[in-house]
Amino acid sequence: MLYFRLFAWSTIIRTAGPGPLLFLLLCLSGCQPAETPQEAPAPDKAARLEWFRDAKFGMFIHWGPYSLLAGEWNGRQVPVGENAEWVMQKLEIPREEYRTLAGQFNPTRFNAEAWAQLAQDAGMKYLIITAKHHDGFAMYDSEVSAYNITDYTPFNRDPLQELAAACRRRGIRFGLYYSHREDWDEPYAYGNTWDFNFNPPDSLALFEQRYLYAKAKPQVEELLSNFDSLAILWFDRGLYTPEQAREFINLIHNRQPWCLINGRVGNYDQELLGDYQNMNDNGMPPGGIEEYWETPQTLNETWGYSRFDHNWKSPAEVIEKLVTVASRGGNYLLNVGPTGEGVIPEESVKVLQRVGEWMSNNSESIYGTTGSPFLNIPWGYCTVKENRLFLHVFEPPENGSLLLQGLTTNATSAYLLVDPLQKLSFSQESAVLRIALPPTLPDTINTVIVADLAGPPRVLPPVIRPDKDGAFLFDHYTAQTFGATAKRFNRKGKYHLSKWTAPSDSVCWYFEVEQPQSCELSITFAAQAEWAGQPYVICLDGEEIRAKVVETGDWYEYQTFLLDTVALRQPGKKKLTIRPAEGLPQYLMYFKSMELKPL
Structure with missing residues (x-):
């Protein structure tokens, strides 16, 4: 990490109306004009998320022509531990050859009722399936591209419509996954470097004209038209600019206001967009995320079907992961990868059936719950x-x-x-x-x-103890937040505190000092250029340390700065607080941690 001493400002101190013809008809008939029906107000984010907050448990399905290959092509195998649905990219299958293989996709054993029933029996409240993965193949009847399951294969059915209807009959909310940036079938999309010599960041105009607005956005419009009351549109791999992402967000919320959008709609390196956030694949936060979040995890080590991957999670593992996620305030989206014939592997079925047995007795402890107020519970x-x-x-x-x-x-x-x-x-x-x-x-x-x-649970804040070297670490996990300040996740796999713009938006920690000592106080954060110079105040043991934010570079490029030397004159319990010194036009910083290190 980079260390800088901040001396400069660091001090120890404290429509037009009815036409004439309509008017005449009303008068002649003696009728009063009917009141214009008022359009229902668009839901805000909290209203959209209400069902999601309560659902907690969903099924993810990765299914497409890659399922037919089952992790192998021309005698070459996608190694176990890697993603079999990426077989086209990992083995660099030529576009035309993959298209030929896709034309043979004929999942005659697909049974939408059985899939939806398995999800219901497992206690899953929502289901998301791949409408188009990175291979560019549409798993529904698309008018935008003939490269789809009804026009391009002998199957000649729309399995997603069948599955949507089966879910609807069971009260399971239905959502769709769509890969909006990456498409290995398209010359001007991201990802296919073995057939095409094009890198979208080199020409965003071509990326937008030839792919984003020619295929991706029209197909999303098509999904919004073809599937009523979508619960979620689940994007992956993030777009290049916030403007591109907001076009998709506005399109979806204008067409289906109640449809949720996951956080991967936007650029992973910038401010998070969407209605809720996703952890990294198979990710698990330590706790303390103060936004709606979901972790996508899979039952073995791949998402699409692989005949080589038999590393199945046990029912006990799945139940513990579900409970862990719920106890940390999130949703658990658990993936299955059906075969090329359209069958969910028997191993997956058995695991989900056992999970369903547990849920049938204990679902009250999952649905509609909030996270634990306790940091760590040993049992x-x-x-x-x-x-x-x-x-x-x-x-x-x-x-x-x-x-x-x-x-x-x-x-x-x-x-x-x-x-x-x-x-x-x-x-x-x-x-x-x-x-x-x-x-x-x-x-x-x-x-x-x-x-x-007798009332809502009230729990004493944690008291931080020194590590083996006598240092105290103050991070997002042990922080007490106030005002708008929130504990957040970023797609770089890191956690920080953000959303603070006013003196009332603060964070504090409690710690125990055994003896008087002098310490160096350092702070680690990330900050954009426009955030530089914003003042903040740290209160420690009755004194104030004032400093200003310094630009660190990229959005999530955290750097560590040495603030000052502080004297802890009396042993006992102490409080450390940090807040903006004044009202700000943007976030103060992305705060990662502070550290007190004895001299």
Whole structure:
């Protein structure tokens, strides 16, 4: 990391109406003109996201001509651990040869009812399937491009319409994946470097004219017309400019105002766009994300079907990942990769059936819940619904007693979720809740204990302890945020604090000092050129440190700056706060962390 000392400003201080003919007809008939029906107001982001927040669990499906190849072409294999749906790119299959292979795609065993029923039985509330992946092949009846499953293959059916109808009958929300930037079938799209000599950033005008506005945007318009009430349009690989992304966002929200758009619609290197954010593929945040988010994960190591990949997750792994995501406030989008014949692999079916058994007894602890107020729980996880804690026990303590540290709201009862009549004894003292577990837990993977409270859970903020070198780290995970400040994720796989523009938007931490000491205080952040010079205030142990933001380069290019030397004169509990010094026209910075290092 780069270190700079900030001396310059660092100090220790504190329509036209009815026509004549219509008017005449109204008068002659003696009728009063009917009131013009008012168009329903467009939903705001919070309203669009309400169902998504409650759903928690969805099915992702990667399916296309690549499924027929099953991870192999001409005796060459896509290695296990890599994505089989990328077979065209990874093995550099010539465009015309891949088209010939796509023409043989004939998934005669496809059964939309069976797929939708599997999702329902597993407890999944929404389903997203690939309408067009990076290979450029449309898995629906497209008028924009004849390179689609109904016109180009002997199958001659629209499987996505069939699946949408099957989902609708079961109350499962239906969404579509669309690869809007990358298309290996198109000379002027991104990705195919073995057939075409074109790099879109070298000529965004050609990219837009020959591909984006000739195929991608018209196909998205087509999907909005052909599929009513889409729950989500799920984009991938991000566009080049915010303007390009906003064109897609505006198109979708104008045509289907309730349709959600995921965060991958925009440039990964810039400010996040869309209604909610996605983690990296198979990603899992440590917790503390204060925006709507979803993690796409897959049941083995590939997304599209590979006959070589047998590294299946166990039901226990899937249940723990689902609970982990819910306990951290997110949604779990779990992928299956059907075969070229149109069959979901038996291994996937068995895993989802076992997950469904667990959900049939415990779904109340997942749907409609919010994240855990506790940072770390050694025996499992916690989800919350109003005045109720759901305690997910994956590793029962040997002493048979669950411990919850820091809970100041009084508990009123404790019992098994699957058997509310089986009350459990508990005690609560000095913000510590103890619940006695029954001798035998009813579920071998995850037993859920319910703790009802007298009100919403209130939990003491964490107290940060020094590491082995005596240093204190203050990051997004342990931060307490106020005002508009939010803990966020970026597509570089990092986490930071942002959205703060006023003195009321602040962040604080508590830490414990054992003895008086002098320390160096440093800060790590990323900042754009236009953010440079914005003032901020750090309050520490009764003193203020004032500094200004420094440009760091790229959007997520974090750099570390040495602020000052501070004296911690008394041992005990301390509070560290940072906030904008004044109202700002844009975000203060992308804050990653601060560190106190003893001298």
